[in-house]
Amino acid sequence: MDKPAAPATADGWEPKIVAFFCNWCTYLAADLAGTSRMKYAPNTRVIRVMCSGRVDPQFVLEALAHGADGVLIGGCHPGDCHYQSGNYKALRRFRLLKRMLLAFGIEDERVRLEWISAAEADKLRDVVNEMVAQVKALGPARLGTPPEDWAVGLEEEADEEVEGVTV
């Protein structure tokens, strides 16, 4: 019945996905998936927000900068927002954020927006499983520049002294 979650990579690394789910639709879908005893990849850390329109792009960057390998935003289908238009606001921000993240070298699959209603537990399961598999295939995100990356290239340079170059 349930598709198995993607297998762990050889070194045991598992992606961390931060998931922002809206209180009225996607969070209830996750709830339904739980009470229906559906099995899906355990890699998401769910944060409940009142509306997908509450997801400030800063939240997404903060998650990525602090070690998340992917971010999933779940909201109500267009036309179904509890607050009329919060999901449209989320969509507009998401479309622009995606453009910016590509320019930051962040792969398309790492940040995703999905409309999942309270009844769509199966969609939630499939989206999470698919996203975990995709992010697993990409490997760790390693964003936010760990300090050791600041000096890349300098150490080797210091070792290799060039002889006889005329200035």
Place this chain on the structure above:
Amino acid sequence: MPDKPKVAFYWCASCGGCEEAVVDLAEKILDVVAAVDIVFWPVALDFKKSDVEAMEDGSILASFVNGAIRTTEQEEMALLLRRKSKVLVAFGSCAHLGGIPALANLWDREAIFDTAYRTTASTVNPEGTLPQVSLAHNGDRVHLPGFYNTVRALDQVTEVDYYIPGCAPTPNIIAGAVETLLGGDLPPAGTVLTPDIALCEDCPRLDTKPQELTIERFRRPHEVIADEGTCLLAQGLLCMGPATRSGCGHLCINGNMPCTGCFGPTSKVRDQGAKYLSAIASMLGFEDEAAIDRALDGIPDPVGTFYRYGLAGSLLRRRKMTPVDA
């Protein structure tokens, strides 16, 4: 005059505009010179690094360091001045948040060297020589600064006490900051020495900013003759006012140009670019994806626009060098 407090100025990866800004104090600089001893200012005075090294630790009241940190030499000087100074001030956008030089964080060291020393049409370098930190020359060994992969803001290298933002800081901001520092009643460490409100809040065009601002098309400054009295955002121009700290005196707005964000964010904002992205995307007047995307085509360079002065100090700090289709 042994009792006058000592101050130092230094520049790292910067254009020289911040030094110019100090000179732009005009006659006010005489008040500064009367109140302090300038013990180090390579662009204007002939003191050497060894003079600074000879000083006692903490003997300089305040060092004003402008420019981002790109090389090992800049890092070394920043650490030296930190050690010798009671107060270290990040002066200008580059020291504050990385500034224009930090836009190079969209590339890495290898890509920058490749462009600068190999592939540009004006480069003649048949042996493909790249900058080295050490080389033999006529029997001597020459040492040059190393070039880091990533540009950093000053506070990513050492502890910074205060920030004077701006590209370049305006004379009133500098004079105010110097007065604060000399006054002795010091604000908490980490303070940005300007008002902590968004530029929009005291913008002379605030009254013309609609309550529900809706943008249908983004325009770049060369595509429109902007009305001189109306909110620039309302005219579709990407004005960074909503996410940028005030205090500059609205120089760009008064010149009928949109704010580009050089004062950085207010203390309530964690990431200037993301906050601005959030603000303008919300203003977009469309609900279907195709129309949204068409409108967003009017922002050809989101990182360069949203992080023009703040990439190093942003949450992501630099581009990850993965090949993706942007």
